[in-house]
Amino acid sequence: xxxxxxxxxxxxxxxxxxxxxxxxxxxxxxxxxxxxxxxxxxxxxxxxxxxxxxxxxxxxxxxxxxxxxxxxxxxxxxxxxxxxxxxxxxxxxxxxxxxxxxxxxxxxxxxxxxxxxxxxxxxxxxx
Amino acid sequence: xxxxxxxxxxxxxxxxxxxxxxxxxxxxxxxxxxxxxxxxxxxxxxxxxxxxxxxxxxxxxxxxxxxxxxxxxxxxxxxxxxxxxxxxxxxxxxxxxxxxxxxxxxxxxxxxxxxxxxxxxxxxxx
Numbered sequence: 001x002x003x004x005x006x007x008x009x010x011x012x013x014x015x016x017x018x019x020x021x022x023x024x025x026x027x028x029x030x031x032x033x034x035x036x037x038x039x040x041x042x043x044x045x046x047x048x049x050x051x052x053x054x055x056x057x058x059x060x061x062x063x064x065x066x067x068x069x070x071x072x073x074x075x076x077x078x079x080x081x082x083x084x085x086x087x088x089x090x091x092x093x094x095x096x097x098x099x100x101x102x103x104x105x106x107x108x109x110x111x112x113x114x115x116x117x118x119x120x121x122x123x124x125x126x127x
Numbered sequence: 128x129x130x131x132x133x134x135x136x137x138x139x140x141x142x143x144x145x146x147x148x149x150x151x152x153x154x155x156x157x158x159x160x161x162x163x164x165x166x167x168x169x170x171x172x173x174x175x176x177x178x179x180x181x182x183x184x185x186x187x188x189x190x191x192x193x194x195x196x197x198x199x200x201x202x203x204x205x206x207x208x209x210x211x212x213x214x215x216x217x218x219x220x221x222x223x224x225x226x227x228x229x230x231x232x233x234x235x236x237x238x239x240x241x242x243x244x245x246x247x248x249x250x251x252x253x
Binding site for chain 1: 155
């Protein structure tokens with residue numbers, strides 16, 4: 001089997017794209033998951049237009065809604081973090097700024113995912 | 128050697144982007160926009176966790192004219208990114224690299240964006 005990869009690249013399991021394959025695969029997996037979840041999310045949110053707190057609490061406490069909402073938010077933050085990293089890597093050339101932007105992207109994505117999940121659980125269980 | 132007849136790469140500021148290029152850069156722009164939009168979702172959920180008074184304020188903000196305008200832009204961006212993302216998945220599976228197929232999938236993605244946005248707003252305003 002012929003290959004275009006260098007022997008050292010093959011030995012390390014890394015081609016010229018380094019961890020690019022894993023990054024791309026993670027983007028695909030989260031994207032596929034988000035197709036049904038984002039459609040469910042938009043329909044749910046649209047039906048909650050103008051709802052008061054009691055209606056919202058009842059909706060979030062019902063069936064799988066809290067779990068699906070947390071899953072949607074977790075996958076979205078993960079997918080957004082992967083996508084923004086790619087944009088930063090493409091357009092930010094200064095190494096220090098690139099490092100700071102990549103770090104901030106991951107931390108803010110984690111913060112938003114955890115923050116929103118806690119808010120959802122507070123409404124669903126404690127509300 | 129004459130350099131006059133060399134092909135030039137297009138300067139982006141004087142070059143009219145073809146549809147496929149516009150689709151490509153719009154995927155990135157909507158992706159970044161949707162990521163920023165997550166702050167609005169975080170604020171909405173935070174308001175819901177804070178109590179009925181805070182949630183009523185958030186619902187009033189999203190129900191206002193500017194709130195609805197933001198949400199309209201958000202739904203267009205989401206459905207565009209979703210439809211165009213499916214094009215990316217098709218390319219990853221090996222389908223659609225021929226120019227006619229690329230234009231067909233671009234037009235289907237744009238049509239799906241319009242149809243899904245209209246359906247979402249029919250549900251939202253019903």
